[in-house]
Amino acid sequence: MRDEEMSTALLAWYDRHARDLPWRVGPAARAAGVQPDPYAVWLSEVMLQQTTVAAVRDYFHRFTTRWPDVAALAGAEDAAVMGEWAGLGYYARARNLLKCARVVAGEMGGRFPDTREGLLALPGIGPYTAAAIAAIAFDRAETVVDGNVERVMARLFAVQTPLPPAKPELTALAARLTPARRPGDYAQAVMDLGATICTPKSPACGICPLRAPCAARQQGIAADLPRKQPKKPKPTRHGIAYVGRRADGAWLLERRPDRGLLGGMLGWPGTDWREDPPAEAPPAAVEWRDTGAEVRHTFTHFHLRLSVRVAQLPADCTPARGAFLQPGDFRPSDLPTVMRKAFDIARRDAGMR
DNA sequence: CACTCGTGGCC
DNA sequence: TGGCCAAGAGT
Known part of the structure; x- marks a missing residue:
C-alpha cells in the first residue's frame, strides 16, 4: 500500500x-x-x-x-x-x-x-x-x-x-x-x-x-513495539512537611521558588527531600506533633516518603519561613497533589481538630 | 544527549 | 503493590 x-x-x-x-x-x-x-x-x-x-x-x-x-x-x-x-x-x-x-x-x-x-x-x-x-x-x-x-x-x-x-x-x-x-x-x-x-x-x-x-x-x-531503552530505577527520598494553623484559622504556607520541582506552587514549609533521613527544620519555634503518618508519592524520577508534623500556632506567631493565608485566600485545590496529600493527613489528625 | 519535571489509571 | 504509560519542553 x-x-x-x-x-x-x-x-x-x-x-x-x-x-x-x-x-x-x-x-x-x-x-x-x-x-x-x-x-x-x-x-x-x-x-x-x-x-x-x-x-x-x-x-x-x-x-x-x-x-x-x-x-x-x-x-x-x-x-x-x-x-x-x-x-x-x-x-x-x-x-x-x-x-x-x-x-x-x-x-x-x-x-x-x-x-x-x-x-x-x-x-x-x-x-x-x-x-x-x-x-x-x-x-x-x-x-x-x-x-x-x-x-x-x-x-x-x-x-x-x-x-x-x-x-x-x-x-x-x-x-x-x-x-x-x-x-x-x-x-x-x-x-x-x-x-x-x-x-x-x-x-x-x-x-x-x-x-x-x-x-x-x-x-x-x-x-x-516500539522498543524502548531500559529506564533507571527510582531512588526513594525522605522529607518532613510542617502543617501549621494559627488560632484564627490561617494556614502557614510558602510559595516555592520558580525553578525546580513544583516551582511556583504553594506548599508546606519543610525539609529538602534527600535519600538520607531528614533533620527537623520547623518553620516556627513551637512544639510540632508527629502525626505518625507519611505521604507516599512518586515523582517522575524518585519516590518520596514525606512525614507530616502538625502544630497549633499562637496568634502572635512570627514564622521563620512562609506566610499565613486565611482559609478564604486559598483552596486546598490550589496545592500540588503531594502537598494536598499532606494537608489531608493533617486535617485527619486529632491534634488539628 | 541526558537529565529534570507530576500525576492518575491500569494491570 | 509497583512499574508502565500519557497529545514534551527546557536545560
Whole structure:
C-alpha cells in the first residue's frame, strides 16, 4: 500500500470515528468551514503534553471559563493560574503558559503566529506543540510527532530501533505520510488512532484501518513495539512537611521558588527531600506533633516518603519561613497533589481538630 | 544527549 | 503493590 493510500485510509477512519473533544473542531464542522480557535488549540495542546485526555477535560473547561481568550489569561495573576493548574503536574507548563500568553497578548496583538517556526519561538511550545498548532489551528502541512505517532509508525513499518534513538527515523516516516490536504484532520487522526486503537498494550489490530499494511501486525509483534531503552530505577527520598494553623484559622504556607520541582506552587514549609533521613527544620519555634503518618508519592524520577508534623500556632506567631493565608485566600485545590496529600493527613489528625 | 519535571489509571 | 504509560519542553 502506498503512503497516500494509508493517509487516506486514516482520514476515512477519522471521518467516522473522531472523538468528540471540547477543544476539537470535528471533521464535519471543519469541512463546513468552521475554524478552530487558536487559543483553545494552544491551551489544550499544552495541557495534553504528557497528560491524558481524561485528566485534561475539567482543567480545560475551568481555564476557558475563567479566561476565555489569551488577553484574559495574560491579565491573570500568577498565583491564580498556578492554583488553577494545581494537580495537573509539570508546573513549568503553567509558568510558560502565562509567559506565552503575555507575549502573544502584549507583542502580537493577541494573535498566535500561524507558522511552525513562529510558534516554536514561544515559551512552552516545542517541536511537537508548534507542529500541532500549525496543523490543527492553521491547517498547515506540518508533521506532528508525539508518543502516539511514534508508536503507530514503529508498528506500521516494524522499526526495531529502540526509543529515543529511533526518533529521527520515526519522524521521517511520519513526514512521508503527512498529506498536503486536510493536515489538521490528519494530525488528529493519527493521534486518535494511537490513543484508541494502536494502544501501548494489547492494540486492537482487528479493527485498525491500517491492519492490512501494518508490518508489525504481519509479524505478530505489534504489542512489542516500539522498543524502548531500559529506564533507571527510582531512588526513594525522605522529607518532613510542617502543617501549621494559627488560632484564627490561617494556614502557614510558602510559595516555592520558580525553578525546580513544583516551582511556583504553594506548599508546606519543610525539609529538602534527600535519600538520607531528614533533620527537623520547623518553620516556627513551637512544639510540632508527629502525626505518625507519611505521604507516599512518586515523582517522575524518585519516590518520596514525606512525614507530616502538625502544630497549633499562637496568634502572635512570627514564622521563620512562609506566610499565613486565611482559609478564604486559598483552596486546598490550589496545592500540588503531594502537598494536598499532606494537608489531608493533617486535617485527619486529632491534634488539628 | 541526558537529565529534570507530576500525576492518575491500569494491570 | 509497583512499574508502565500519557497529545514534551527546557536545560
